[in-house]
Ligand code: KMH
């Protein structure tokens with residue numbers, strides 16, 4: 395089966411002042427996701443923005459965006475419960491009530507650039523339990539070595555079900571640096587049968603995405619993770635980044651998984 399390519403079109407931080415091609419409104423996100431699907435993405439990782447481009451957990455905006463995507467294509471929906479640093483955890487966790495196929499679960503609090511990313515232990519346990527009840531598959535976001543241990547503890551407490559699905563996030567200021575050594579260290583420690591992808595933030599996006607694919611992982615692409623195609627070149631949208639990831643997968647002698655293959659690879663409930 396091929397590598398699962400996830401498109402992350404928007405993210406929580408950049409605005410159109412940083413890259414004018416960033417999709418922020420529901421119909422823009424839906425258009426970007428549809429193009430990514432046609433290019434080979436099987437999963438859409440979604441953040442939402444209000445009309446002022448501020449990150450939001452507003453359920454109407456989220457529902458409208460998901461509906462617009464589903465009218466266009468059958469891509470698998472993954473909603474971010476990370477949402478944005480300014481949005482309270484209690485609002486973020488409500489997004490899983492929309493019952494997407496997947497949602498992210500950020501297991502620990504941390505510094506995040508100049509801000510703070512708050513994921514209190516009680517809230518994380520409550521959210522993990524609710525996702526399990528609703529049949530929403532958590533993608534576990536590992537920004538540092540101890541985050542993996544926190545997830546394994548949740549597994550022991552029966553708040554997660556195997557196979558665990560991880561994103562190894564490299565390059566956030568406050569988490570692990572974007573180095574191949576850090577990637578290898580986490581990959582070596584993943585439990586048997588785990589499913590994983592690299593999220594490489596910023597400059598090392600291309601190199602670490604390629605290493606992840608070469609090691610047998612899945613891949614994520616889009617303006618959430620890098621605004622650039624190369625040094626000093628803004629990406630003119632999400633599509634070139636997705637096409638690049640699909641091409642990397644093909645060059646490494648695999649394919650981009652279809653939606654049906656991705657459902658099987660990710661063992662979605
Ligand atoms: N923004 C990335 C650093 C989430 O949205 O929950 C990690 C991420 C997590 O995508």
Ligand code: ZN
Pocket residue numbers: 402405406439441474476618
């Ligand atoms: Zn995200």
